[in-house]
Amino acid sequence: EVQLVEYGGGLVQTGASLRLSCVASGFTFSSYWMTWVRQAPGKGLEWVANIKEDGSEKYYVDSVKGRFTISRDNAKNSLFLQLNSLRVEDTAVYYCVRVVDDWGQGTLVTVSS
C-alpha cells in the first residue's frame, strides 16, 4: 500500500522559511516522479512543483519560481519542498503526491503578516 506522510508545516510570518518533508513507503520511490500540490483554505487544488525520478529535472508553477525548491533523497525515500520568502498567499495545505495519483494527507502551512 502506498503511504505518503508529510511533515514540517506550521505557522510562520511573512518572509520566513520552512522545509516540508514527505516520507514514502509501499512502493519503489526512486522509480516515480513526485509532485507537491497545495490547497488554500476553501479553495481549489494548485499544482506547485514536480521532480523526476533521479532529481535531474524539476519544474515549478510561476508563482513560486525562485522561492521554492523541490528535492528528493532516494536513499531515504524522501521528498522535500524548501519554502523561502513566504507570503500570506502561500497559506495552504501542501500535499505530497506520487506522480499525481496517490496523495498524502497534507501538512498545513500558515503564513501570517
Place this chain on the structure above:
Amino acid sequence: SYDLTQPSSVSVSPGQTAKITCSGDLVAKKYARWFQQKPGQAPVLVIYKDSERPSGIPERFSGSTSGAAVILTITGAQVEDEADYYCYSAADNQGVFGGGTKLTVL
C-alpha cells in the same frame, strides 16, 4: 499557461446521472485525470487517461471526451458521491487543475 474550466456546481437526486465537464485546449491534446475530494480529506483519483478507472473505484464512475472537453459521468449517483471534483492535465512539464465542481446529491 493553460486553463481548465469546470462548472462551479452540479446537483442531482440520488439515482440520477451526474455529468461534470472540464473544457480547455489542454484536454483536447493531453490525457485528463479526475479527482474526488470529500471535506477534510485528500483527493482520490477516480479516472485517468480520460476514461480509465483505477482499481477500487465503483463502475458508476466513467470518463469520456467530446471535442475540447472531458466529461466525468456518475451513473446512478449516490449520496456518498457528494464531493468536490477536479479535472487535471499537464503540458510543458507543468500540471493544471480545473477550478473544481461541487457535486450535491440530494
